[in-house]
Amino acid sequence: MIQVPKITDDIYYVGVNDRAKAKFENMWPLINGVSYNSYLIVDEKVVLIDTVDVCYSDTFFYKIDLILQGRPIDYLVVNHMEPDHSGSIGLLRQKYPNIQIVGNKKTFNMLAGYHGITENLLEVEQGRSIRIGKRELSFLMAPMVHWPEVMFTYEQYDKVLFSADAFGTFGALDGHIFDRDMDPSRYWPEMERYYACIVGKYGPFVQKVFKTMESMPIEIDYVCSTHGPIWTSAHFAQARDLYDRFSRYEPQEGAVVIFGSMYGHTEVLADTVAQSIAAGGIKNVVCHSLTASDPSFILRDVFRYKSVVLGAPTYSNGLYSPMEYMMHLMELREIKNRYLSVFGSFTWGSQAVKKMLPFADKMGWELIGEAVEMKMSPTPEVLQKAWDLGQTIADKLKGDRV
Ligand code: FEO
Secondary structure, X not given: OOOOOEEEOOEXXXXXXXXXXXXXXXXXXXXXXXXXXXXXXXXXXXXEEOOOOHHHHHHHXXXXXXXXXXXXXXXXXXXXXXXXXXXXXXXXXXXXXXXXXXXXXXXXXXXXXXXXXXXXXXXXXXXXXXXXXXXXXXXXXXXOOOOOOOEEEEEOOOOEEEOOOOOOOOEOOOOOOEHHHOOHHHHHHHXXXXXXXXXXXXXXXXXXXXXXXXHOOOOOOEXXXXXXXXXXXXOHHHHHHHHHHHHOXXXXXXXXXXXXXXXXXXXXXXXXXXXXXXXXXXXXXXXXXXXXXXXXXXXXXXXXXXXXXXXXXXXXXXXXXXXXXXXXHHHHOOOOOOEEEEEEEEOOOOOXXXXXXXXXXXXXXXXXXXXXXXXXXXXXXXHHHHHHXXXXXXXXXXXXXX
16 A cells, blocks of 8 residues: 655655656756655644645645545645745645635735735744644744745644755655655755755855744754755754855865866866866865856855866957856855956957956955966966966965864
């Protein structure tokens, strides 16, 4: 017989896996799929926490039907209105016309806009609680973790925090749902990539909600995010630490060399700088070709490492376009506390270095080393300058060691 997984006696996991979608938000590649997590609490009242992407509503309702056997759902708590979680709300309302939808003012504005639903709503705010039997649900507003309406729901009886996108990750759930029952190592780099791409702009808001949580007298045994494993004492500290470091833009020692190269000449400079940084004693050195690496992996490494090295050719009297896009993605996320170094190339009119250098001021990053410019192809003099730049970066990073 099919079993729907349980978190505790009366809390079921009714989420789904999506291994069909190529790109999350139609931008970020999914290499191991993604889960849309939803939870059903069966007490004197029946409560659903969030829904799933509408493409998976059949599987979602099948699971709910297996559990409820015709019993209606009393409340839907909407922690997050992004359509990967709210997509099935319209169908849910059709199936359960009397269901009361719980959210905040901003939730309801979006509920009207996406689904035309404006009735049978229960508005909550910070600190408000709803008793559903032996359990009570209370609500913690978490605006901008990832959208303005986001809130967390805490269930005190089983000590469960439903945390919307916070502590979420790319990666489908292959069999197990609890971190304690699996080897979660494959999720960590994907959590970094998820954070960098999806939540990356909102670091101060993540920090704010951490502080609010610390000030509240709540015990947490299970953290139920909308994506990825359910975190327990086995690994929640690691997930929390990752979100904490990334939301403070706190990097590890290391360098990410991001380069564009049309015919390989600028790549020679990229390799020279990278080899020099490595020879200077820095363990974490990563090179990304802008046209071979997806931007999501590059962003992940910019969140990881302290030193960002940009290298690109001049193109149509401006900067190589993929580099402009990459700089835009970093700027959008307001990434702080990094070093910037620059190298570039041209054939007749030098523009690339000129266009990249102001990025340090724009981002508030410290410019390290002298920018290297190459005309047409690498000469011994230019390669020496690239090597020297790498040594300067390595020395700067080593100087930060305590
Ligand atoms: Fe998983 Fe912001 O939605």
